[in-house]
Every structure is written in structure tokens, then in C-alpha cells.
Amino acid sequence: MADRLGWVPDDVDTGLPSAARLYDYLLGGGHNFAVDRELAERFLLAQPNARTIARLNRAFLRRAVLHLVDAGVRQFVDLGxxxxxxxxxxEIAQRATPGxxxxxxxxxDVAVAHSRMILADDDRSTILQEDLTEPDAVLAGVRDTGLIDLTEPVGVLAVGVFHFVPPERDPAGVVAAYRDAVPPGSHLALSQFTSDLQPExxxxxVAVMRDSANPMYPRTHDEITALFxxxxxxxxxxxxxxxxxPEEGAVEEDxxxxxxxxxxxxxx
Known part of the structure; x- marks a missing residue:
């Protein structure tokens, strides 16, 4: 990138692709670099349905948040x-229930920088720059924001992110730490890539993502279910x-x- 844009932090390595910027590209966003787009095109060669999958994952996030709102949840921690x-x-939660x-x-870095720009005038939302696999640090930061009351039900969201958590980081233990920190009535919404569907x-x-900052670790249906x-x-x-x-009247997907x-x- 010849000219650094205003939303690019000075210390970002624009030569190393990231999963967050790849996902942004697949969703049609503009906060990605040439290396991310190059990786995304290789991703699309391996999985031609990738743009549809990204859209379906985003749609699941919306439906899950609305379900949690209907269940009485008014505060959310969105991991990754x-x-x-x-x-x-x-936007989804506040439109459904202001407050x-x-x-x-x-x-x-780019995800955090752009989030700070978007949330600058929203006193009910913020962004923490933390690694979700360090739940003690994340939870301490969550408490410090003053936005989340961990004695009241919390919606913990881990949508399209745990396939970046390697086995040695104990994904089940990470989820358990967040589970143990929230009270009954809290919810977990989680999605992740699997080899059970379209294994080839x-x-x-997986081979493509080895060249990125975020290698992928697909899990089986049983392994994903165990995270709950x-x-x-x-x-x-x-x-x-x-x-x-699925929403009523939605087009049936494969x-x-x-x-x-x-x-x-x-x-x-």
C-alpha cells in the first residue's frame, strides 16, 4: 500500500495478511490490504462458497443476538x-432494545482502530484490545469498562472465531472460563468451521491459511458441541x-x- 490510510495504525504490518481483514474483504468491506485480497482469492479457490459462508455467518450473528434480546439479555461481550x-x-441489539x-x-490492530472510530460517540459500547484466549485479562478489561454487570445475564458471542484457536490453547477451557464468569441466564452463541462439511x-x-497470521483449526460436530x-x-x-x-420466508440455503x-x- 503506497499511501497509508487514516484508519491504518502506524505499527500495522501491511505485508502480513490477517483473518479479520480477509473476512472484511469477503463481506465486501474496504478495510483490507492487497495481501489480504490475495489471500482471499486463494481462499476462494479452495472454497468457492466462501463469500456465501461469510454472509451466512453474519446472518447467524444477527439472528443469535435477536434471540438473546428476546431472552432478556441486555449486555453482550463479542469475542474476536x-x-x-x-x-x-x-446496532442490532440497540435497535431491538435501546440501552x-x-x-x-x-x-x-486495524479491527481495534476502526472499532474505536465507529464507537467514539456511543457511550454504551466500546472495544478492548485483548486476546480472547486470555480470559482473565479480557474479563478484567470488561469489568473496567463499567458497561457490563457480571451479576446479570450476559450474551457471550464467539462467532466465526474459535477455528483460529489452536488445540494447545485449550479452547474448551477458554470457553469454560467465560462460562464460569457469568451468571445463570447468560448465553453463548458460537460458530466455527468444520471438516465434517466439505472436507476437501x-x-x-487450512493449507491456504497457514500463510497468514491466523492459521485455522476446523473441528468436528462433536468437538464444537463439547464447547457448550x-x-x-x-x-x-x-x-x-x-x-x-432461519427467518420466516428466508431462501433455503444448501x-x-x-x-x-x-x-x-x-x-x-
């Missing part, structure tokens, strides 16, 4: 929130993206090509 695009959690509060969490394409995606330990899964359970409570399993659980 990425680069803000249209239909962010605070809803949101703390976004991400460690990618997923293998190609301590939560009661709401119907229809852990399913391909378009099968999780679930076997969705690439990602998704679910929502309620803490008992």
Missing part, C-alpha cells in the same frame, strides 16, 4: 469481533449455519455447503 461492518452487534450495552474484544474444501482452506459444556443448547442445537432458526456449525446455549 473483527472489523466492524454493517450489522454490528451494538443494550456491548463490549467488543479483538487483538487485530476445508483441507484446502455447562450450557443448555437451545433448539435446534449445533447445526449448519442456515439451519439455525446446508451441506455452509462450512460452519453454529449453536446457542443458555447457562443453567
Amino acid at each position: 469481533s473483527g472489523i466492524p461492518t454493517v450489522g454490528n452487534v451494538h 443494550s450495552r456491548v463490549v467488543y474484544v479483538d487483538f487485530e 474444501e476445508m483441507a484446502g482452506v 459444556d455447562g450450557f443448555e443448547l437451545v433448539e435446534p442445537g449445533v447445526v449448519p449455519l442456515p439451519r439455525w432458526r 446446508a451441506e455447503r455452509a462450512g460452519i456449525f453454529a449453536g446457542v446455549g443458555r447457562k443453567r
Whole structure:
């Protein structure tokens, strides 16, 4: 990039592609670099359905947030929130219930910088620059914002992010730490890539992402379901993206090509 744009922090390595900026590109956003677009095109060669999967994942986020609002949740922690695009959690929740509060969490510099710009005039939402796999640090930061009351139900969102958590970082233990920090009535909404659907394409995606800052670790249906330990899964359970409570009248999507399993659980 010959000229650094105003939204690019000075210390960002514009030569190293990131998953957050790749996702932004797949969703049609403009906060990505040439290296991200090059990686995305290779991603698309491995998984031609990638743009549809990104759209389906974003649609699941919307439906999950609205479900949580209907369940009485008024505060949200969005782990690995990425680069803000249209239909962010605070927009969805606050439109449904004014006064809803949101703390976004991400460690990618561009995602954090752009989030700060968008949220500058919103006193009910903020962004923390933290690694979601360090729940003690994240939870301390969440408390310090003063926006989230951890004695009241919280919507913990981990949408399209845990496939970047390697096995050695103990993804189940990470989720359990957040679960244990929130009271009964809290919810977890989670989605992640799987090799159970389109295994050949997923293998190609994993190979492509080895060249990025964010290698991918797809998980089986059983492994993803196990992340909801301590939560009661709401119907229809852990399913391909378009099968999780589709909106009435929605165009039926090919679930076997969705690439990602998704679910929502309620803490008992």
C-alpha cells in the first residue's frame, strides 16, 4: 500500500495478511490490504462458497443476538469481533432494545482502530484490545469498562472465531472460563468451521491459511458441541449455519455447503 490510510495504525504490518481483514474483504468491506485480497482469492479457490459462508455467518450473528434480546439479555461481550461492518452487534441489539450495552474484544490492530472510530460517540459500547484466549485479562478489561454487570445475564458471542484457536490453547477451557464468569441466564452463541462439511474444501482452506497470521483449526460436530459444556443448547442445537432458526420466508440455503456449525446455549 503506497499511501497509508487514516484508519491504518502506524505499527500495522501491511505485508502480513490477517483473518479479520480477509473476512472484511469477503463481506465486501474496504478495510483490507492487497495481501489480504490475495489471500482471499486463494481462499476462494479452495472454497468457492466462501463469500456465501461469510454472509451466512453474519446472518447467524444477527439472528443469535435477536434471540438473546428476546431472552432478556441486555449486555453482550463479542469475542474476536473483527472489523466492524454493517450489522454490528451494538446496532442490532440497540435497535431491538435501546440501552443494550456491548463490549467488543479483538487483538487485530486495524479491527481495534476502526472499532474505536465507529464507537467514539456511543457511550454504551466500546472495544478492548485483548486476546480472547486470555480470559482473565479480557474479563478484567470488561469489568473496567463499567458497561457490563457480571451479576446479570450476559450474551457471550464467539462467532466465526474459535477455528483460529489452536488445540494447545485449550479452547474448551477458554470457553469454560467465560462460562464460569457469568451468571445463570447468560448465553453463548458460537460458530466455527468444520471438516465434517466439505472436507476437501476445508483441507484446502487450512493449507491456504497457514500463510497468514491466523492459521485455522476446523473441528468436528462433536468437538464444537463439547464447547457448550455447562450450557443448555437451545433448539435446534449445533447445526449448519442456515439451519439455525432461519427467518420466516428466508431462501433455503444448501446446508451441506455452509462450512460452519453454529449453536446457542443458555447457562443453567
